[in-house]
Every structure is written in C-alpha cells, then in structure tokens.
Amino acid sequence: MILQIDQVVKQFGGIAAVNGVSFKVGKQEIVGIIGPNGAGKTTLFNLISGALPVTSGSIRFKGEEITNQKAHLICQKGIGRTFQVVKPFGNISVLENVKIGAFNRIQKSREATEYAEYVLEKVALIHRRDSVAKSLTIADKKRLEVAKALATQPELLLLDEVMAGLNPGEIHEIIPLIGSLAKDGLTLVIIEHIMEVIMQLSQRIVVIHHGEKIAEGSPTEVTSNPKVIEAYLGEAVSFA
Amino acid sequence: MKRAVTKSTLLWLLVLLIALLIPVVVENKFYMHTLILILFYAAVSGSWNILAGYAGQLSLGHAIFFGLGAYTSTLLFMNGGVSPWIGMCAALALCMLVGACIGYPCFRLKGPFFTLATLAFSEVIRLVASFWKELTNGAVGLNIPFQAGFSNLMFRGKEPYYYIALGVLCLVIAVTYWIDRSKMGAYLIAIRENEEAADALGIPITRYKLYAVLISSGLAGITGVFYAQYILFIEPEAMFNVNFSVQVALISIIGGMGTVAGPVLGAVLMIPLNELLRSAFSGLNGLNFFLYGIVLILVVSFIPNGILPTLRGWLSKKRANRHSQLTQAIPGTQKGGGQVDSAN
Numbered sequence: 205m206i207l208q209i210d211q212v213v214k215q216f217g218g219i220a221a222v223n224g225v226s227f228k229v230g231k232q233e234i235v236g237i238i239g240p241n242g243a244g245k246t247t248l249f250n251l252i253s254g255a256l257p258v259t260s261g262s263i264r265f266k267g268e269e270i271t272n273q274k275a276h277l278i279c280q281k282g283i284g285r286t287f288q289v290v291k292p293f294g295n296i297s298v299l300e301n302v303k304i305g306a307f308n309r310i311q312k313s314r315e316a317t318e319y320a321e322y323v324l325e326k327v328a329l330i331h332r333r334d335s336v337a338k339s340l341t342i343a344d345k346k347r348l349e350v351a352k353a354l355a356t357q358p359e360l361l362l363l364d365e366v367m368a369g370l371n372p373g374e375i376h377e378i379i380p381l382i383g384s385l386a387k388d389g390l391t392l393v394i395i396e397h398i399m400e401v402i403m404q405l406s407q408r409i410v411v412i413h414h415g416e417k418i419a420e421g422s423p424t425e426v427t428s429n430p431k432v433i434e435a436y437l438g439e440a441v442s443f444a
Numbered sequence: 445m446k447r448a449v450t451k452s453t454l455l456w457l458l459v460l461l462i463a464l465l466i467p468v469v470v471e472n473k474f475y476m477h478t479l480i481l482i483l484f485y486a487a488v489s490g491s492w493n494i495l496a497g498y499a500g501q502l503s504l505g506h507a508i509f510f511g512l513g514a515y516t517s518t519l520l521f522m523n524g525g526v527s528p529w530i531g532m533c534a535a536l537a538l539c540m541l542v543g544a545c546i547g548y549p550c551f552r553l554k555g556p557f558f559t560l561a562t563l564a565f566s567e568v569i570r571l572v573a574s575f576w577k578e579l580t581n582g583a584v585g586l587n588i589p590f591q592a593g594f595s596n597l598m599f600r601g602k603e604p605y606y607y608i609a610l611g612v613l614c615l616v617i618a619v620t621y622w623i624d625r626s627k628m629g630a631y632l633i634a635i636r637e638n639e640e641a642a643d644a645l646g647i648p649i650t651r652y653k654l655y656a657v658l659i660s661s662g663l664a665g666i667t668g669v670f671y672a673q674y675i676l677f678i679e680p681e682a683m684f685n686v687n688f689s690v691q692v693a694l695i696s697i698i699g700g701m702g703t704v705a706g707p708v709l710g711a712v713l714m715i716p717l718n719e720l721l722r723s724a725f726s727g728l729n730g731l732n733f734f735l736y737g738i739v740l741i742l743v744v745s746f747i748p749n750g751i752l753p754t755l756r757g758w759l760s761k762k763r764a765n766r767h768s769q770l771t772q773a774i775p776g777t778q779k780g781g782g783q784v785d786s787a788n
Contacts, residue, residue, distance in 0.1 A: 253644060279646035287644070293637035304634045307627045308646040316627070356646055 205267075206231045206360055206391050207252070212261035214247055214415075221247040223415035224261070229360070234392045236406030236423075238399075240435055244415040245395045246288055249362050252393075253285045254278040265360065279308060284358030286349040288365045288395070294338035298329060301337050301348060305355030320355055327351045327381060343374040350381070360391045367398055375401060403427070411435070456617075463610055467603045476602040478719050483609035484671050486711035489695040490616035491663035496693065497701035498629060499656035500636025501551070504689045505562030508546070508569050509539045509661040511683030513668025515573065518586055518678055521596075528597040532669045536662050543661025544654060551653045563686065570684035585679030588672065597673040605674045612670055613708070616663050620704045623659075632656055633702065698743050700752030709752055714739075 207229040214222040222244045229235050237245050250256040252263055254275035263271045270278055279285075293301050302320035303313075310316045324330040327347045332340060337348060346366050353361060363382070367375050375398065382405060386392055396402040402409065403423045411419040411426055413435040419426050426432055470476055492506045516538050517531030526534075550561040573580045580586070592598050599605060623629040631652050634642040639649055672678050682688075691714075699710025717739065721732035747754040 255640070255644065274648075275643040276646045276648050279644060285644055287641065291638045291641035291644075293634055293641065295637060296633060300630065300633070304630045304642075304647075305645045307630055311627060313625055313627065313630075316630075352641075352645060 205229070206233075206265065207393070208262075208264040209248075209252070210262045210264070212248070212251060212263060213259045214244075214251055214256065215259045220259075220415050222251065222412075225412065225415070225417050226261075227410050227417065227420060229391060229393060232386065232389055232391055233408065234386050234394065234406045236402040236409040237393065237395045237412060238397075238402055238409060238426075239412035243412045245412055246364055247415075248412070249285060249364050249393075249395065252278075253283060253362060279356055279358070282357075282359040283362065284353035284356050284360070285362040286346075286353050286364055286366055288368065290342075290345045290349050292337035292340070292345055292348055292352075294336070296337060297334050298337055298340070298348060298351075299324065299333040302351045302355045305352040306357075308356035320351075323351050323355045326354070326384075328377075343370050343378075346370065347378070347381075354385070358390070360393070361385065363392060363394045363396075365395050365397060367396060367401055379404060399427075460614070467606050473602060476606060478716055480602065480606050480609050480674065481719070482711045482715045483606070483613045484667060484674075485692065485695055485715050486708045487609070487613040487616045487667045488664050489692045489699075489707035489711055490613070490620055491660045491667065492692050493696045493701060493703075493707045494620060494623060494632075494663070495656045495660035497696055497703070497706065498623060498632040498636065499653055500632075501547075501653060501656065502555075502559045502693070503562040503660075504559050504686065504693060505546070505566035506660075506664050506692050507684050507686065507689040508562075508566050509543060509664035510668040510671070510688070510692075511569070511573070511678075511680070512539050512542060513665030514672035514678050514683050515580065515586075515668075516665070517669040518588055518672050519579070522586065522588065527595045528669055528673050529595065532666055535665045535669045539661045539665030539668075540658045543657045547654060547657035547661075548650075551650055563689075566684060566686060566689060570680050573680035573684055580680065583680060585677060585682075588676040588678075590676060597670070598676070605670075608670055609674070612667055615666070617704060617708070619659060619663065624704050628652070628655065636702070694740060696750075698740070698750055700750030700754075703750075703752050706750055706752045710750070713751070 205228050209228070210226050211224050212222055212226070213220060213224055225244075225248060227235075237248065239245050247256065251258050254270070254273050254277070257272045261271070262269060265278075265281060265283060268281070270281065270283075293304065299317070299320055302323055303316050306316040306319040306323070310319055321330065321333070324333055327350055329344060329347045329351060332344060337345070340348060346369075350363070350366060366382070367378060370378065379401060382392065382394070394402065394405060406423060409421065409423055409426045410417060411429070411432050418431045418435060419429045421429070466479060467476070470479065488506060488510055491509075492503065496502045513532075513535040516535040517528045520526040520531040520534060521528055546562065546565050550558055553561055574583050576582070588598075590598055592600055597608070623632070631642070631647050634645065634647055635649055635652060643649055668683070695710035695714050696707045697710070698714060699708065700706030718732065718736060721735050725731040725735075743751070
C-alpha cells in the first residue's frame with residue numbers, strides 16, 4: 205500500500221467537508237475519485253498534500269505517518285499534486301516553471317534544465333518552452349500543471365480535474381498522456397467530473413458525497429450502485 | 445544557449461572596463477561625486493532587488509540596514525578605534541540579525557501589509573536613533589574625524605572612494621548573478637509568483653525568504669559602512685530616511701526588478717537625473733521632485749516591468765520577426781530551431 209487514508213475528518217467551522225473517509229491506494233494503481241460538486245474531493249487532496257491540516261484521522265504514505273506535515277515536506281517525500289484552478293508561475297517561461305519543480309530532486313541548474321526539457325517533451329509542451337506561462341491556452345496550462353508536478357519526481361501523483369474546461373479534442377489528447385504516466389510506474393489518484401474519462405482510466409473508483417465515502421469498487425460496480433445513482437440524479441420518485 | 449552566456453559576460457566585462465577607466469578621464473569633482481553616488485545607490489538597490497525583485501517581498505525599510513551598517517562601523521571607529529574594515533564585519537552580522545528579526549514575523553504578512561510593516565520598523569529605528577542620545581548623539585549626528593589612511597578607509601581624493609564603491613557594487617552584482625543562475629533564484633521567483641504552488645513543489649518558503657532577507661540586509665549594511673566613510677557625517681534623519689528607502693526601490697523598479705542588471709541601469713539613469721534637476725532648479729525648491737515624479741509616472745504607466753525587461757522583450761520579438769522573415773524567404777533553411785515554426 206502506497207497510500208492509506210484512515211477515518212479522515214476535516215471540519216470548517218461546523219461543516220464537515222470530509223467526514224470519516226477511508227481508502228487505500230496500492231502501488232502503481234490508478235484510483236479515481238468522483239462525487240457531485242462540493243462533495244469534498246479537492247479538500248481531500250488538500251489534506252493528503254498537506255495544504256490543509258486534518259481535524260482527525262490519519263494519512264500514511266509508504267507506511268510512514270504524514271498527517272498534518274507541511275506541504276513542501278510531503279512533496280519532498282514523493283507526493284506530487286496539480287491544482288484544479290491552475291497555478292502557473294505566470295511571469296516566467298514554461299521551461300523555468302518546470303525547472304522549479306525539477307529542483308526538488310536535482311541540485312544543479314543545468315541538470316534541472318535537462319530534466320525539465322525531458323518532462324516537457326513527455327507532456328508534449330516542448331514547443332512552448334520559451335513562452336511566458338500566463339500566455340498559454342487553458343489546455344496547455346493544465347499540461348504545465350502536470351509537468352510541474354511530474355518534474356518533482358513523485359511516486360504518487362494527485363491529479364485534480366486536469367480535464368475540466370477542455371474541449372473533447374483536447375481531452376482525447378491528454379488521456380493517453382495520463383495512461384503513459386501509469387505505465388512509467390507512477391501511482392495516480394485522479395479527481396474528475398467527466399465520467400467517460402474516469403471510467404476509461406481508473407482501475408478502482410471511490411465515490412464521495414457530502415464528505416462521506418458512499419461507494420468503492422470497479423467502474424462498472426460503482427455506476428450500477430443505487431447509492432451513487434441517487435447521489436448524482438436524486439432519489440427515485442414514485443408516482444401514485 | 446552557451447553562446448548567449450558568453451555574450452552577456454562579455455558585455456559585463458566591457459561595462460566593468462569602462463567603469464574602471466572613468467576616473468582617468470573625469471576630473472571634475474561634482475561629476476565624480478555623482479558617479480560615486482550612482483555606484484552606492486546601485487549597490488543598495490541591488491541588495492533590495494534580491495529581497496523584493498526575486499523573492500517578491502516589497503520592503504520599504506532598506507534604509508534600516510543601510511543606516512545600521514553606517515552607525516555600527518562609525519560608532520565602533522569613534523568609540524573604540526576599530527578599523528571600519530573590521531566594523532564592516534560587525535555591521536554585516538548586526539544587519540543580518542536585525543533583518544532576520546524583522547523578516548521572520550513579517551513574512552506572515554502578504555503584499556502591502558508586509559511593506560507597511562517594514563515601513564513601520566524603519567520609522568521606529570529612526571526614532572530610536574534620534575532619541576538614544578548617549579549612543580548615537582541623537583539628531584545632531586556624528587562627525588567622523590578625518591584621518592586619511594587605508595585602514596581607516598578615508599582618502600583625500602575621490603578616486604579611491606570611487607573604486608571602493610565599484611568594488612561593493614561588483615560584490616552585489618556577483619551575488620545577484622549567482623542567485624539568478626542557481627536553485628535559490630528559481631525558488632525565490634517561485635515564491636514571488638505563487639506561494640501556494642511553490643509550497644506544493646517542495647519549496648520551504650519561510651526558509652528561502654529568510655535566506656533572501658539575510659543576503660539582502662547584509663549587502664545593504666556593507667554598502668552603508670562604505671557610504672559613511674565617504675560622507676563622514678551621519679545623522680538619523682539622513683540615514684533612516686523613508687525617502688531613501690523609496691528611492692532605492694524606485695531605482696530597481698525603473699531599471700527592472702528581478703534582473704541582475706536592472707538596479708545598475710536604474711541608478712545610471714535616475715541618479716544623474718536627480719542631481720541634474722536639483723542643480724538646474726536650485727532656486728525653486730522641490731521642483732526637482734516634481735519632475736522626478738513625472739518621469740516615474742511615465743515609466744510606470746508605459747513600461748511597468750521596468751526598462752530592462754521591456755527592452756529584452758522588444759529585442760527578442762525583433763529577432764523572432766527577422767527569423768520568420770528569413771525562413772519565409774528561403775524555405776529550405778529550417779533546421780533545428782525551425783521546428784517550432786514547422787509545427788505550427
């Protein structure tokens with residue numbers, strides 16, 4: 205088990221955004237997290253990556269307790285993440301953006317540049333290497349998010365809606381990229397709204413609703429689960 | 445890539461050579477004084493640039509370190525007969541300590557709130573220096589007794605001061621250049637651009653901000669030591685002046701924040717302008733500030749990134765245009781670098 209989440213709770217004031225969620229992720233697995241808007245998916249990512257402290261519960265990475273550790277330490281241990289709302293370093297070039305991520309494992313500037321170029325080739329963004337990051341299209345900014353996180357050389361990558369806001373053509377371009385990451389030995393946890401994508405990519409799906417896990421299983425198991433259907437479509441109405 | 449590095453190194457060497465030869469040509473004392481001021485202002489602004497331009501922590505309190513450096517070496521020299529060269533080490537240590545003490549709590553504050561906090565600290569230190577008469581001689585200031593000699597860092601002519609100021613500036617440029625090329629610079633820029641994203645990429649934010657403030661305050665302090673030995677008179681109103689902090693910031697803002705050469709360019713343009721305006725409108729007190737202000741408004745509204753980055757952007761655009769014209773004219777010449785064009 206690379207990631208173990210045990211009874212994690214996060215409360216904002218009186219509201220429990222994440223309420224006792226537990227699941228495990230095995231090495232080189234692709235796990236999808238789905239749920240309606242406001243279900244607590246991104247909050248869960250923020251807890252795992254250390255951007256927010258948990259109220260209670262524990263998170264373990266490769267058997268080591270990482271609950272409430274600082275975000276930069278968690279990244280150094282090998283968990284990379286992307287942000288749903290992209291956060292490029294806007295005023296510097298694409299290459300420099302990725303290079304900053306590469307410095308997580310590499311000390312020398314030249315080697316970091318080489319690694320950044322390697323990552324940019326992988327995510328098919330090398331042709332924009334000298335562009336200023338803020339001038340990229342949204343699809344390219346999402347690729348840049350993935351590239352930055354990849355450059356830190358993580359073992360576990362948390363992808364937060366990397367397809368949201370992309371058109372179908374762009375989505376079909378990015379799916380093989382994510383598939384290839386898994387082939388390289390990365391473990392992936394993916395939040396995604398687009399069902400088609402998550403069904404294609406993930407081996408296992410965790411469904412969250414109102415901060416609680418309501419279902420877990422293979423894509424087909426999950427989609428036929430009545431609780432999941434209820435969460436997405438509302439309760440069945442019987443007409444008298 | 446490699447050729448670009450040597451090109452910029454050549455340019456730096458050329459500028460250094462010209463700077464070294466200037467005192468041979470210039471004999472006018474007023475011009476020499478202006479040149480020395482340019483070097484000192486470029487050095488302080490360069491130190492400010494490390495904290496503000498690279499790490500994005502806009503300080504309006506750099507007079508603190510400049511003044512503290514000047515006072516430390518001067519008090520040690522006047523009360524204990526300690527050579528300013530040794531006083532410089534004490535000033536360096538004290539400025540870094542004060543920088544860390546101010547920086548550490550203030551780094552929690554974001555944007556304008558950090559700036560206001562540095563401004564407040566600067567005023568507090570000015571008042572302490574004004575009222576702690578036993579130590580600083582208060583608002584009357586300190587007159588450093590003139591005893592020429594290398595160990596006292598005092599000289600009869602202006603040339604030695606010029607070369608010392610040039611040396612200090614070279615130190616600041618060398619440190620900035622090293623930061624610019626290393627992991628440190630990349631991390632500081634990441635912090636400036638987006639702290640949350642920097643955190644997620646494994647950057648220990650507070651530690652790197654501390655590095656920046658330590659280097660920045662130390663360099664500003666060293667510059668203060670040499671400035672005091674040049675002026676030979678220091679007072680709280682002049683050394684801990686908010687206007688000075690603002691001017692130091694403006695030099696970098698106009699030249700180009702977050703670049704190695706920006707503060708130098710800013711000082712070369714703004715200090716002579718300031719001196720010129722002051723001597724041209726000596727009858728109308730304050731008109732020089734008025735014109736200075738107009739220049740500032742023009743720069744900020746038309747080239748908000750500063751002169752150097754705008755110039756660079758303009759040059760690279762021109763180069764790209766020429767490149768595309770060439771490749772259009774001769775279709776068979778796309779090699780290596782032409783990949784981008786063919787992909788589009």
